[in-house]
Amino acid sequence: MASTDVVKGMARARRSGISVMQVRIVLLVVLLAGWEIMARSGLLYRDVVPPLETIGWALIKLLSSQAFYWNLAVTVAEVLAALAIGGSIGFMTGVLLGGSRFFGRALEPYIYYLGPTPKIIFFPIMIMWFGVGPGSKIAMGAVSCFFPIALSAAAGMRQIEAVLIRVGRSFRASQWQMAMKIYLPAMRPAVMNGIRLGLGIAIIGTLLAETKLSNRGIGYLIMQAYSVFDMPRMYALLITLFAFAIGANAIVGRFGGPAKRQ
Template structure:
């Protein structure tokens, strides 16, 4: 049943996406929209095919993947640690609250040039930008998830003699797990965005660098080719995160429902 449902939705998606590209191709080939500004799917997929057959794209994808994973891992770990610490420490939470809100309100993209000066044009300036995007998303979800734990559950665990270590492992973390994974889905996308924006603003490798090169010579087909590759890449990362979530949250009441979807 699950496989049939997935197959049906896969067919629906194929029809929708295929129909959109077919309409785009017809409009472009007949001059109803300008190929110079909107490109043509036939040429766009020709660029993608050339990238993969020649192997040109692989080094750029590898660089973007490395930047994304480093930013995601560092930002997620920092966000979870800070979220747990402040959620369980009312004094420090109240003390640092205005600074955290001020830092979160800053448009982090403006730090990209500063990180390029500090860390150079290699991967670490992109990682630093990605970390600033990931950290706050994970932090606020973990912080809220821990604070939403049922007081009755906490009281019962303490009555049974649970230590702080046991409370953290068996009460706070499981209760906040759904919040954590909800934030991680957003975080992996933001890490990816940070990597690409950093590449776009200054780099010698990465898919963002390919798009920037194409824009400089008004090659809109290559720009759209890069966008499509990045979109497929982002969907793949999200699918990996979904599989990990299903493996970890096997005890969740919504696990079976999410698996069927």
């Protein structure tokens, strides 16, 4: 019944001419208003939930700092390196699992079992292997994004229609031509969705590693602000982090074609 009411409500909204953007704006305004009411109500410590004006000034100050951009560049470089390493290994693994029924049945259960495991438990191993520098953060992000990309690539391989493969073979296409003209185009939606998921998880893994042991990066700045109880600066850093994640996801989404819109 609840789902039926939601569907009917969405249908009424469409008939009334309410756009998706208008709904998003209203939701954002409600969230900001709720935050401001909570900040000024006195129900929580004022420094824990600072007013929006205080956060805004902290954001302006943050964006005016050269040190912020240097640390942002460090985090972006680590995330991109993690995505490149973990994504390429995950893609090749997924192609192997999806293209071979034997390897799929033998190895894919391990990926399903290890996928939901919190990757932060591997961080002490990453420190021993790669040290306390950027290597351990990149490794953490690579391990995090490997699983969704591998599973998406395997699913993409299995979704290729057999008729397309028969057509390619009937034209005596080489393996390279089959890969470039048939396999990759057919796998593209699934693989790009996996990359979008992997990107988000790579950001999470890298930032978690930065908060645990680092002297640079956005994760380090967040923990630094938290340690001195500078809540406006911490929230400003989180806002910039959200903006970075949304922008990166939008860029990847453009390569994969337009996302489904409501």
